[in-house]
Amino acid sequence: MKETWKRMLCAAVLTMGITSTGILTVEAHGLWEALGKSVLGGISVHQHLSDLDNTEKGQQEMLEKTKDRTGVYDNYAYQMRAKRIVDELSKSPHVKRSYVVYVNPDEDFNAFMTFGRVMSINKGTMDLLDDDALAAVIGHELSHGEHKDLVNGAKKSSILSTVIGAATFNSGDLGQIAAGLTGKYLDSQVFTMSQEKMLMN
Known part of the structure; x- marks a missing residue:
């Protein structure tokens, strides 16, 4: 955590602008204002992400957002099969958090976990695997x-x-920043099997 705040400080200073002689061009007041915004921004984003990931309200919010993005496969047997396996695995003492799962209509082989402990499994994965492999x-x-x-x-x-954003005085509303970052990660940072295979190679 200490290193994180060091990086925040360095980034805030670097984004303030340096002249050709290497001297900061902003007044101390402006620098401290930027640093204050940076700290508040970091706290706001952390809290927003923690609330999404750790609360029932956050889980329901992310479930709806993720379903809207992927669609839901309209087949009761598929949905219950996925839920049954998640429920069985959740009985393990190694699983300490609660999860929701649904099957989306994508025919490709994939599954992912996103914020809020929401898991989605592609129909294509369900079709290809037996229960043990799934x-x-x-x-x-x-x-x-x-x-x-x-x-x-x-x-x-x-x-x-x-x-x-804060150091350059373009941060805007911190709540909007947090929500925007969540949307960005929902679209681009899910853990897919293909991504993980590439990382392991």
Whole structure:
């Protein structure tokens, strides 16, 4: 955490602008104002992401947003099969958080975990795998949720964006920043199997 705030400070200073002689061109008052905005921005983003990931309200919000983005496969048997396997795996003492899961209509082979402990499984994955293999895929996604991989990655990445925006006095409303960053990660930073295979190679 100490290193994170050091990076925030450095980013705020760097974005203030330096003359050709290497001297900061802003007054101390402007610098402190920017740093104050940076700290508040970082806190706001962290709190927003934590609320999404740790509360029932956040989970329901992300479930609706994710369903809107992917669509939902209209088949009761598919939805219950996914839920049954998640429920069984959740009985393990290693699974300490609660999850919701749904099947989307995509025919490709994929599954992902996003903010709010929301998991989505492609229809194509369900069609290809038997229950044992599907449980392995779901267990892998649950591990992302247990380690809070997505939200921790978003927090690390969003801090610099918030700091830079605040330091250049273009931050706007901090709540809007937090919501915008969440949307950005919902669209681009889900953990997909293809991404993970590339990282392991």
